[in-house]
Amino acid sequence: MRPSITADDSTKRIIRALERAGYQATPNRRLVARLVASTGGHFTAAELLERGRQERVNIGRATIFRALDLLASLRVVERLDLPTGAHAYVLCDPDEHHHHLVCSTCGHSVDVADGELARLVDEIGRRAGYRIDAHRLELFGMCSACASEQAAVPGPGSPA
Amino acid sequence: MRPSITADDSTKRIIRALERAGYQATPNRRLVARLVASTGGHFTAAELLERGRQERVNIGRATIFRALDLLASLRVVERLDLPTGAHAYVLCDPDEHHHHLVCSTCGHSVDVADGELARLVDEIGRRAGYRIDAHRLELFGMCSACASEQAAVPGPGSPA
DNA sequence: CGGCGGGATGATACCAGGTCTCATCCGCCG
DNA sequence: CGGCGGATGAGACCTGGTATCATCCCGCCG
Structure with missing residues (x-):
């Protein structure tokens, strides 16, 4: 932390x-x-x-x-x-250009560096014959805090 | 084509x-x-x-x-x-899971296979300690048709 | 100190996308 | 043919966001 x-x-x-x-x-x-x-x-x-x-x-x-x-x-x-x-x-x-990874449970969000994505986007554009001007990547999931909380107090049905 | x-x-x-x-x-x-x-x-x-x-x-x-x-x-x-x-x-x-590459000019859209992205997303999640459930990638640009049209009839200022 | 001008503000009307309700309707099955 | 559930249309409603407009406030200039 x-x-x-x-x-x-x-x-x-x-x-x-x-x-x-x-x-x-x-x-x-x-x-x-x-x-x-x-x-x-x-x-x-x-x-x-x-x-x-x-x-x-x-x-x-x-x-x-x-x-x-x-x-x-x-x-x-x-x-x-x-x-x-x-x-x-x-x-x-x-x-810096980045994207967001947001926890669907608590809403907490972390910035994610673009990293390899730029390269990937570039390649996609080249293959499709598009000049890509903008891209947006949004990631949704559950952060570790929420995950452990959920493990501790499992909702109904989940521990089946 | x-x-x-x-x-x-x-x-x-x-x-x-x-x-x-x-x-x-x-x-x-x-x-x-x-x-x-x-x-x-x-x-x-x-x-x-x-x-x-x-x-x-x-x-x-x-x-x-x-x-x-x-x-x-x-x-x-x-x-x-x-x-x-x-x-x-x-x-x-x-x-199949895919994303969209859309032309901002004509609105035409092509599907883009997920490809390497899945791996990348996975890695991001691992690094951030998130379990990633969903991701969305949206790409915006100009398709080749619109690009060549624009080249043929350049708008004011662009051929500088 | 007083006046002025531009940007900031709040109220409010408005708009667009989308959802909900409800009564009607219609097509399918028996 | 009769009934039932699903589909439909009208329209109210909600929410996110924008436009308008009069007011206000602040810094600045004289």
Whole structure:
């Protein structure tokens, strides 16, 4: 375990990214940054809104979306399509191209370096005669924490 | 080029899949099958609805969605998340696990065999300590037809 | 200090994709 | 022919997201 990056660090990192790009770090945006940073996994705009309202009555839905958009454009946050078709956002590292591996149980998400994938994608494109501009890989599964928890408290029917 | 599979073949294949799974091949579903098969690329439910209405006045939105759901559950059709965040559907081969490479210009889509990806995904999971249950790879680019068309009629600025 | 301008904000209307309900309908089987 | 379950259409509804618009706030300039 190496939880060297705290939520607080993340909050600051987000705010710095905002400022570096020339955007105002307004109270609302700071709030969103804090909310985003304090989730270990993915979250929806609606969740953010609700949590935001708990600490600060007046924050508009539109503001949340605008902030999220902004953060997404800075690649501090990325939009995810869950297998269910629902949309969620995750905090992530803006510095390198990567993908997400998300736990379907707890929602925790880890960044996955592109690695060999780039090569593979390249080859697929060449074979199909496409010029590939973008790719997206999304991985869903169960993290080790959830797996061991499930092993300890097995749901009905599973230990058959 | 090997356009050995016609829209008609696809229509029949879809209908057969329906029947094999024990669902009625009702007129509406046949219509949807035909509409789906006659698009080379991805399409949205709204498009289908509109095209459907052109040849058969009464088909409900819900019916389209229901048919699409059904086809998706038979894996004859798959739901795609475009880079824009919009949802689309594509006709595809139910028999093997694969991914989609879609042309952002014309919407044409080709199936891509999983190939090495499975191994890669496996390794990622092992390294992260996740049990990976599902993955999704989506590739976006430009097909050779659109590329050559673009080369012939270059847009402003591109031939710089 | 006062005024100004642009960006940020909140409310709200709106839109699209999708789901749910419900009454009707229709085709298939007996 | 009668009944039943599945399919259907209309339309309400929900959710995620966007557009509009008036207001507001802040920094800056005079």
